[in-house]
Amino acid sequence: MNNWWKTAVIYQIYPRSYFDTTGNGIGDLRGIINKISYIKELGVDAIWLSPFFVSPMKDMGYDVSNYTSIDPLFGTMDDFEELVSLVHENNLKLIIDQVLSHSSDQHEAFLNSKKSKESEKSDWYVWADAEEDGSPPNNWLSVFGGSAWEWEPLRGQYYFHNFLPSQPDFNFHNNEVQEFLLDTVKFWLEKGVDGFRLDTVNYYYHDEKLRNNPKSPKNFKKPPVNPYYLQNQIYAINQNENLGFLKKFRKLLDDYPNKTSVGEVGDSHRAIDIMKEYTKDSKLHMAYSFELLGNQFSPTFIKNTLENFYKDEDESWPCWSFSNHDVKRHLSRWDDQESKEFAKLTSALLLSLKGTPCLYQGEELGQTESVLKFEELTDPPGIRYWPENKGRDGCRTPMTWNRTYPNAGFTINEPWLPIKDKQKNNSVDMQQLDDKSVLNFYKEFIQIRKNTKELSKGEIHFLENKDDILIFSREYENSKTICMFNLSKRISLVEGFSIHLEKLLISSNANYNENQIELNGYGFMIFSVNKE
Numbered sequence: 001m002n003n004w005w006k007t008a009v010i011y012q013i014y015p016r017s018y019f020d021t022t023g024n025g026i027g028d029l030r031g032i033i034n035k036i037s038y039i040k041e042l043g044v045d046a047i048w049l050s051p052f053f054v055s056p057m058k059d060m061g062y063d064v065s066n067y068t069s070i071d072p073l074f075g076t077m078d079d080f081e082e083l084v085s086l087v088h089e090n091n092l093k094l095i096i097d098q099v100l101s102h103s104s105d106q107h108e109a110f111l112n113s114k115k116s117k118e119s120e121k122s123d124w125y126v127w128a129d130a131e132e133d134g135s136p137p138n139n140w141l142s143v144f145g146g147s148a149w150e151w152e153p154l155r156g157q158y159y160f161h162n163f164l165p166s167q168p169d170f171n172f173h174n175n176e177v178q179e180f181l182l183d184t185v186k187f188w189l190e191k192g193v194d195g196f197r198l199d200t201v202n203y204y205y206h207d208e209k210l211r212n213n214p215k216s217p218k219n220f221k222k223p224p225v226n227p228y229y230l231q232n233q234i235y236a237i238n239q240n241e242n243l244g245f246l247k248k249f250r251k252l253l254d255d256y257p258n259k260t261s262v263g264e265v266g267d268s269h270r271a272i273d274i275m276k277e278y279t280k281d282s283k284l285h286m287a288y289s290f291e292l293l294g295n296q297f298s299p300t301f302i303k304n305t306l307e308n309f310y311k312d313e314d315e316s317w318p319c320w321s322f323s324n325h326d327v328k329r330h331l332s333r334w335d336d337q338e339s340k341e342f343a344k345l346t347s348a349l350l351l352s353l354k355g356t357p358c359l360y361q362g363e364e365l366g367q368t369e370s371v372l373k374f375e376e377l378t379d380p381p382g383i384r385y386w387p388e389n390k391g392r393d394g395c396r397t398p399m400t401w402n403r404t405y406p407n408a409g410f411t412i413n414e415p416w417l418p419i420k421d422k423q424k425n426n427s428v429d430m431q432q433l434d435d436k437s438v439l440n441f442y443k444e445f446i447q448i449r450k451n452t453k454e455l456s457k458g459e460i461h462f463l464e465n466k467d468d469i470l471i472f473s474r475e476y477e478n479s480k481t482i483c484m485f486n487l488s489k490r491i492s493l494v495e496g497f498s499i500h501l502e503k504l505l506i507s508s509n510a511n512y513n514e515n516q517i518e519l520n521g522y523g524f525m526i527f528s529v530n531k532e
Contacts, residue, residue: 201263
């Protein structure tokens with residue numbers, strides 16, 4: 001078995017924000033083809049594409065109305081097939097999103113299902129009668145706000161939606177639905193893709209008894225902006241039946257050589273446990289949650305998160321990331337100065353952890369969150385909860401390719417989201433010419449990871465995590481590498497390591513002598529030692 005995904009570095013591309021070749025202000029598949037040399041030079045191993053399927057775009061493509069067609073905004077099937085070929089010619093892999101938990105309300109199956117209780121696809125979605133007073137059947141809430149139930153007058157029932165009302169949830173208790181969705185997966189396997197990222201993989205099944213969710217066990221200092229998080233989602237999501245479907249999914253993937261899968265574990269009070277459960281016993285290859293995509297960033301938190309995942313010796317495997325298309329960019333989330341030094345620290349840290357790292361486009365530029373005006377927003381949660389929650393548009397603004405070009409070289413016309421001057425100052429053209437840029441650091445460290453088996457294959461052991469210092473070793477066969485990070489702006493001294501230093505792999509803002517290592521603010525050192 002070729003477990004290429006275990007040592008790979010994945011690069012997430014949000015197609016509508018990567019590069020526009022048509023002038024409509026939206027990135028497209030040909031834009032990715034155009035930039036394949038940039039991706040290759042970055043040194044990553046695989047590309048993950050966010051959705052490009054036919055969609056009304058109420059949730060920017062995560063509301064699919066045709067699972068086996070390319071939305072004209074992004075190009076044609078010929079474009080996609082050319083992209084697959086080009087990716088493989090460059091010894092890269094292609095992973096695509098699959099949004100299986102729900103469809104668009106414009107999908108033909110939902111249009112049929114909502115007509116009547118006797119329609120051909122009546123049971124393809126989750127329907128329920130109103131209570132005697134006309135209220136929804138239970139207390140389930142939508143991630144995007146309000147009740148998770150929407151009244152459909154044609155049918156005279158409520159339907160269930162974990163997200164927008166225009167994203168009705170499939171009824172996975174219906175085997176026809178499962179087979180239909182697996183057939184769409186097979187369609188893309190036949191097109192030559194190398195794997196799938198499964199959106200909200202723990203949301204597939206619902207409790208058939210429609211029992212009310214209990215309140216969250218978390219203690220909130222103040223109520224969350226979105227009351228969804230006041231519930232413990234033990235009935236709307238996270239059902240045991242998910243495991244059986246994932247085994248079916250894996251069986252299909254195993255019919256094709258060298259494929260992989262990574263599942264997104266959405267909101268959950270036991271995300272790490274679900275990640276582990278979903279990636280063992282022939283289910284998913286990898287899973288990620290939002291544990292390292294939140295506001296917490298400390299040596300203790302990182303140590304506890306990884307040790308919790310690896311506490312059992314099994315085949316479970318994580319995919320770690322610090323940024324993606326759903327969260328505030330980590331430079332803006334964790335560093336109030338949004339500094340290049342911090343960008344390099346987090347690059348080295350993520351790429352040194354045991355697991356598969358996933359980078360989000362622009363992260364390699366040290367890109368920061370865009371500050372948008374209300375009238376510039378497109379994201380439904382941002383529009384609904386402004387200004388307490390500004391939504392996801394700030395991390396989705398287009399790539400900045402050339403500072404001197406209109407719209408930073410992303411498009412010749414008005415982009416779908418604005419490009420601010422602050423982001424233009426991180427453009428690719430400027431960084432390529434600067435040996436000390438964040439971009440060139442990412443390229444350098446990705447190569448170090450590839451050339452150092454301890455970093456790509458080794459076991460991890462945490463050695464110290466007091467105050468602001470995180471130290472762990474990565475060990476593979478007879479080799480050992482020490483990874484040392486100062487997560488603060490203060491100078492810290494570390495003793496007892498430098499005398500064993502055999503080969504310095506990389507350092508930043510750090511000095512050492514025979515007696516101690518000095519880590520300045522956001523400083524780090526990674527070095528090989530004699531394994532004792």
